[in-house]
Amino acid sequence: MSKAPIIFWFRRDLRLDDNIGLHEAIKTGQPVIPLYILDPRIRDSEWYSHARMAFLLSAMQAVDSRLGEYNTELIVQHGNPHEVLLELIDTSGATAVYFNADYTSFAVKRDTALQDKLSVEVKSFDDGLLIPPGGVLKDDGDPYVVYTPFKKKWNVKTKPAISTVEMTASVFSDLQGLQNDGVPSHQQLKIETDIPIPPIDEAYAQDRLSDYIKTSINTYSSARNYLPTNPFDDDRPSGSSYLSPYFRFGILSPRQAYWAAHGKYANIEAKSIRDSIETWVSELTWREFYMHIMYHFPHVRRGNFRDTYDPLEWRDAPDELQAWKDGQTGYPIVDAPMRQLKAIGWMPNRARMIVASFLTKDLLIHWQEGEKHFMQYLLDGDPAANNGGWQWAAGTGTDAQPYFRIFNPVSQSKKFDKDGEYIRHWLPELEDVPQKYIHEPWKMDSPPENYPDPIVDHKFARERTLEAFKKAKDAEPA
DNA sequence: TGAAATGTTGGGGCG
């Protein structure tokens, strides 16, 4: 090769379009080595997810195949990033390493340390958020801890950076002679999951996005609470765009989503549609809010955002926790989404709130147990968003719901799965339960034998939780 | 992006 190459390290940005760091690397005019590093340490994490790893491998394959259009390929190597990079710099003669910033505290530490460990230029770019951490601050320079004022200040100015990557074969490095382990198989990584992995590539994600913006987004405000059984084959009106896993791995950029929505918003007058678009964009803002929160307050990763409820005595109830995980609590509206989670690695937002309320408020089990379980199964499992959601539900977080806001599983069920269709889909043992009893089958004269009685009485549980939270709050010194 | 307890009002049954 004539010029010395530059390494572009893919992480949570598995796409070629609108990839700021990649674009900057290409702009240098140096040949680019596209790299993905599989760090075996993630396997040891208590948050490791077989399903998410399977999704990631497919995403890597998609990038590799798209790179093939430019007569190049994705270099995949295993190991500690700095060791892999040292070696690759040595063998390739690369003069720089470019990547997009990952704002989680583990990644920030790792990436900062790289600057010292590598002798070449290391450059990090803001790409994964419309506004990076630090870009939305109060006038006194402090980060926001309440969503509404954050959102008010959250003012997107960036445009979609690059509509199409302009690449030519010559831009990419001649990769001959570089070690490439290739995208590993499930077998190689000992992946055990039955979750069907959805189509994963940039073109698919873009289609899904534009389809959604074209029609379904129109009714998002009202449909968002509706419980879709499966985002891929459910033909009922669905509020969910089911794009979260694509955001999680950067197959879709938030700029692409934001500006697609914005483009429609600018050309439409109907109030209800405008409201729906705003509400949908607001969910993108929530994503950014929680990423900022975890960046500014890394202690949330280890415990409560607020210490008010630190004295709270969460219950140690392994059997009940297991019943919750297995979808065997006896409350259909809790069990259905828990089964769905294990089956497809996803559940709608309303369902996440319901099952989180049940674990933390009805069972009074620590939100971190729920956080962990979600991380182990969710295809979109993201440390910041997941943590934010759980602390919100538990009442320990930023801008959290007050502790006394306790969902009644039966009323939630009647409200958001009126016909019981969602329940019957995921709980086949309740298929023949009459409509009258679908939300509370224990009231039947002879309930289905293969479905458990409620593991806890809601009314009793509610009282117990109110008391426990009150006690914890009063224990806190003024 | 709650639900339950408590309070208030007003129509209707009934003596």
Place this chain on the structure above:
DNA sequence: ACGCCCCAACATTTC
């Protein structure tokens, strides 16, 4: 026609 009670229906307060 009146007073009384019951109890939806709605509103407010409380957790």
